[in-house]
Amino acid sequence: MNLLEQVVARAKTDKQRIVLPEAEEERTLRAADKVLADDIADLILIGNPANIDKKAGEWGLKNIGKATIVDPLNCAKSEEYAALLAELRKNKGMTLEQARELVTKNNLYLGCMIIKTGDADGQISGALSTTGDTLRPALQIIKCAPGITCVSGAMLLITDRKEYGEDGIVVMGDVAVTPNPTAEQLAQIAYTTAQTAKSVAGFKDVRVAMLSFSTKGSAKDAIDKATGKSVYIIDKVLEGTRLAQEQYPDLQVDGELQADAALVPSVGATKAPGSHIAGKANVLIVPNLEVGNIGYKLVQRLGGVTAIGPILQGIARPVNDLSRGCSVEDIYYMVAITACQAQDAKAQG
Structure with missing residues (x-):
């Protein structure tokens, strides 16, 4: 089936x-x-x-x-x-x-x-x-569900490339609701997307990758001198990963990881040696809605991936x-x- x-x-x-x-x-x-x-x-x-x-x-x-x-x-x-x-x-x-x-x-x-x-x-x-x-x-x-303050949307991505995700199935969030989630919201999105992967996609072993344009410190956020805040998004993803690991100890989650490091075993082994998620992720958490929406539509239209959703979660x-x-x-x-x-x-x- x-x-x-x-x-x-x-x-x-x-x-x-x-x-x-x-x-x-x-x-x-x-x-x-x-x-x-x-x-x-x-x-x-x-x-x-x-x-x-x-x-x-x-x-x-x-x-x-x-x-x-x-x-x-x-x-x-x-x-x-x-x-x-x-x-x-x-x-x-x-x-x-x-x-x-x-x-x-x-x-x-x-x-x-x-x-x-x-x-x-x-x-x-x-x-x-x-x-x-x-x-x-x-x-x-x-x-919202107990302990959740952030509603989000997950997309089921199905490809005939069985080596990726869970036999060719990857769940991505958030692609639908929260434009620019905070680190705390990213942690919640990781948890609720993992729940969707279990309840809808039927995953028994959920492996969550928190995505960025950097893998394990390969790039650093620039700092705005006026505000002292990060210009980019790596620090937010790192903090979201830490919070997800702390708040949901049963959740298998790691980051920050680039998409290829999350999905391809050889790339994961090279870029993130020792990571229990790199190269084996079946759930991908993107840093903002812009990335999620553009990302799933690109793989759907250019890569021939079947996209199902968005599936709302957190309610x-x-x-x-x-x-x-x-x-x-x-x-x-x-x-x-x-x-x-x-x-x-x-x-x-």
Whole structure:
């Protein structure tokens, strides 16, 4: 089985309840039908039930009846959700009336409230919504996982070059959310990306490389004389590595490493002799979003690598974002990925 087939198989072993708040959108509804047909997850579809039924009939979708359909304008728990949301956001000045408005007219907020009250395990949106729209209710309602303050996004990179990463699979973070993480945030990104590598990619032995343009002191940061601060990024990566090793003692992590030193055994042995990660890394942590976004798109377009994601991480229960150009297949597999993350989140407590 390839990686995506393995993810689907893992999702099936312990079905999770996944919310699709954009259920009246065609790609989403078609993907839901396929998910339900393949018995990958229990789905909660948010939308007008009559519209969903009509569209399912028009498009020949036979399995939508297996889903739970929640009508935001006629939801039995609307008042419960509104009261809890108002309580969660009272320090920000939210009134009960404002909370009622959100849970009845904003499906993304309603979906997160369903998760918050334990009635669902994860959510996927983005076919119609921006990343900001997806993240805002998740951070306001579900919040970050314990000990985590930084949400990030990981990309699964799959190549036919089996000698790299884990049999040709590499997980890279952050490629989606935090533009210029601090050293403390880099340490958290290393940890949460390692968790994604376990829960989604199925890695048993996670080996994290903290990337830079230097390997073990081969270059030094310049110092701005006016501020006394490093001009470049090596020192940040070094401090992030130290914090990751200190805060997550079970995490196998090393840095700073150049990308070739992290991935190629011969280069790693030459540039970083004695490193337990160099040449063997299967998780790559980049120093900023600029590097991550450019890097994964270059290997995707020029190197023929399959890129899956971004997979959001660091939230207490998984909430994932889709591209507005996503396909039915993208949504289908993201349901399976979100289910695997939900399994892991429950195991972590």
